[in-house]
Amino acid sequence: MSKRDDLIAVYAADLREKCQMEPDMALLTKVAIGLGPVIYNSDSNTVAASQPAELETIRKNFLVKKLGLADGPELASGIDAVIETYGRSNRNKHRAVVYYLLTKHFGKETVYA
Template sequence: MSDLAEKLAKLKETAEGQLKECGVSNVDQELLESLVNRLRTMVDNKDATLVSGKDASELETVRRNFAEKKLGVTDKDKAMAAINKVAEKMSGIRMKSRPAFYYLVQQELS
C-alpha cells in the first residue's frame, strides 16, 4: 500500500470510529469513501483533515465550502443550524475528523 493510500485508510478508519461514537451504527461506506477522497491532496496537512467545532470562522468555512458549494444548500441559517448541531454532537471528540464532520452535516441536511 502506498503512503497516500495508508494515510487515506487511516483517515477513513478514524472517521468511522468517530461516526460510531456519535451513534451512526450503519455507515454509508460509499459516502464516507467519497468524503475521504476529497481530502487526498490535503492528507499531509493535519489541520486540513480536522475541524475545530468551536472556531466560528472554521464553521463558516464548512458552511461555504461544503454545505453551499458541494451540497448546494444556499439557506445560510439552515446550513449553520446543521453545522452547529454536528459540532455539538461531536463536542466530546477533541480532534474532529473532517470526513466524519462532513458526513454528519450531510446527514443533517438531507
C-alpha cells in the same frame, strides 16, 4: 492498506464510537476522497469547531458550494447539530466525519453518487 484506507477506518471508528451510528462506508469513502490531500495534513484534517471563521468556511465552501444548499440560518443550526452529535468536548473532530455528518443531516448523499 493504503494511508487513505487507514484514515477511513479511523473515521468509521469515530462514527461508531463517538456518534453511535453505523457509517455508510461507500459515502464515507467518497467524502474522504472528495477532500483530497486535506485528510493527510494533521492541521487541516481536523475542524476547529470553536472558531467562527472555521465554521464560516464550512458553511460557504462545503454546504453552499459543494452540497448546493441555499445560504440561510438553517445551515448554522445544521453545523451546530453535527458538532453536538460528534461531541463538543471531543477535541479532534475529523473533517471527513464532520462533512459526512453534514451530508447525511441535509440529505445530500446524491452529491456523492
